[in-house]
Amino acid sequence: MARAKRIVKELDDVRKDTEASITLDLVSEDDLSQLKGSFKGPPDTPYAGGRFVVDIKIPVSIIELIAKRILKDAWTPILTLKSSLISLQSLFQSPEPNDPQDAEVAKHYISDKAGFENTAKYWTQIYANDKESKTPNDAELYGIDQTTVNNFENMGFPREKIIEVLRRLGLKKVESGEPRTENKVIEELLK
Numbered sequence: 001m002a003r004a005k006r007i008v009k010e011l012d013d014v015r016k017d018t019e020a021s022i023t024l025d026l027v028s029e030d031d032l033s034q035l036k037g038s039f040k041g042p043p044d045t046p047y048a049g050g051r052f053v054v055d056i057k058i059p060v061s062i063i064e065l066i067a068k069r070i071l072k073d074a075w076t077p078i079l080t081l082k083s084s085l086i087s088l089q090s091l092f093q094s095p096e097p098n099d100p101q102d103a104e105v106a107k108h109y110i111s112d113k114a115g116f117e118n119t120a121k122y123w124t125q126i127y128a129n130d131k132e133s134k135t136p137n138d139a140e141l142y143g144i145d146q147t148t149v150n151n152f153e154n155m156g157f158p159r160e161k162i163i164e165v166l167r168r169l170g171l172k173k174v175e176s177g178e179p180r181t182e183n184k185v186i187e188e189l190l191k
Helices: 004-017 065-075 081-093 103-111 113-127 147-153 159-169 179-190
Strands: 022-028 031-040 051-057
Touching: 004 022, 004 081, 022 081, 031 081, 031 159, 065 179, 103 113, 147 159, 147 179, 159 179
Parallel strands: none
Antiparallel strands: 022 031, 031 051
């Protein structure tokens, strides 16, 4: 009974707080053990504009297991589902590459922060896209000059292949006065 009261109270607390950009809902009205939480990606990060959804399964010993993985030794029974979602959101704001949840992602962040941010932005726009968000511009996501892409499209090459070749060659822009570079791109596009 105390478990059910706590869950209902937490649902009400989240619904009343319109400033936190966090949602918490039951998956089914007759099952208090399965919820969906969500939060917006923080502004001024590669996650901005995204809405991140978290499946929450509450064990019999409520809350204890929810935040342990995220907060490790900092967990206390005072923490709530809402504070756990805010903690997840804050990891997007201030990543901890020296104490990562995913070693490969941390390695990418440390070795190529700009590449990490481009990947995070791309995945956010693809997988955490609110319905009203625009379709991502693939050239923009990779930092590739749109005019360069348009120039090669005007030559009859498909957009996806142009972007793939430019990325592979490490090119962001090809000036019209660079015939050697332009020819190298065309050679690769013709393969």
